[in-house]
Amino acid sequence: MDTGTHIAMGIAIGALATLDPVVAASSVTTEAVMIGVIAGSLAPDLDTILKLKNNAHYIRNHRGITHSIPAVALWPLLIIVIVSLFFPNANLFHLWIWTFAAVIIHVFVDVFNAYGTQALRPFTDKWIALGVINTFDYFIFAVHVVAILIWFLGMSPGPTFITMYSIIALYYVWRFYMRHQIAKKIRQKFPDVVKMNISPTIRFTHWHLAITTKENFHVGRAVGQKIFIYDTFKKIPIPESDIIDVAKRDENLAAFLSFSPIYRWEVDEYSDHIEVRFIDLRYRSKDYYPFVAVVQLDYDLNIICSYTGWIFSEKKLRKKLDYLPH
Known part of the structure; x- marks a missing residue:
């Protein structure tokens, strides 16, 4: 929290x-x-x-x-x-x-x-x-604030906070039920689902979705019990290559891989360097995937610079990479 x-x-x-x-x-x-x-x-x-x-x-x-x-x-x-x-x-x-x-x-x-x-x-x-x-969670925070104010005004803490915790317990049960219903809808829409990441948002009825099926990654959102898919990516296994092997040894990419359960990858070649990028699919925000790991290497496979974290635009990511040691 x-x-x-x-x-x-x-x-x-x-x-x-x-x-x-x-x-x-x-x-x-x-x-x-x-x-x-x-x-x-x-x-x-x-x-x-x-x-x-x-x-x-x-x-x-x-x-x-x-x-x-x-x-x-x-x-x-x-x-x-x-x-x-x-x-x-x-x-x-x-x-x-x-x-x-x-x-x-x-x-x-x-x-x-x-x-x-x-x-x-x-x-x-x-x-x-x-x-x-x-x-x-604004509801949990608000319930705590109300209960604390009631206590400050002289109400006995026993009934006040037992009532508060009872309300919160019921709220948790309801949230589990909501998530379960979304999972059922996902299985109906994607019978070949292998894994699903259903993450709450600050909006009560909205949930981030990152769904893995046998051949694809699907990224979307649940609103109530309706499923909306925004992006679909072909599942491409990470290749065995010297570029990937060197990039994986970088501490930033290693940290990303230790934390992210669902991601896609890209390798791009430029005139003076190679860029390896891994993109977490759980945090889509305004058509952008902000949690990434980027490793830049020269053509002798020496790491030039690397970064991992939350960046909310490609322009800001490029600016961040330009400021890193080269």
């Missing part, structure tokens, strides 16, 4: 923590727990700082080890150590309980996005992405 929603979730957990008799009995513990749960709701996303290094490291690692089982255990301990420096008289056990709950909920809700997490590391590096909730 987005940062704003994670903060709202942290405040909601902090409100529920006031029902804990130990927390309620101590204003120091109450303050420490509120800070702890907000920190716990944000901590797993600290890997966002990897963007400062480069996109390849970010793509490979965002929601990876920081969302893993060991990290879920370690984040609350780290937060307790820091918070206890400012609130030495707080009850550390109850601070740990509620901070631990905040970290778990953060990782749990991220599993429902299309991006997903590696929440089962170290047992498996598989990305778990259920694809039913957009990274920012």
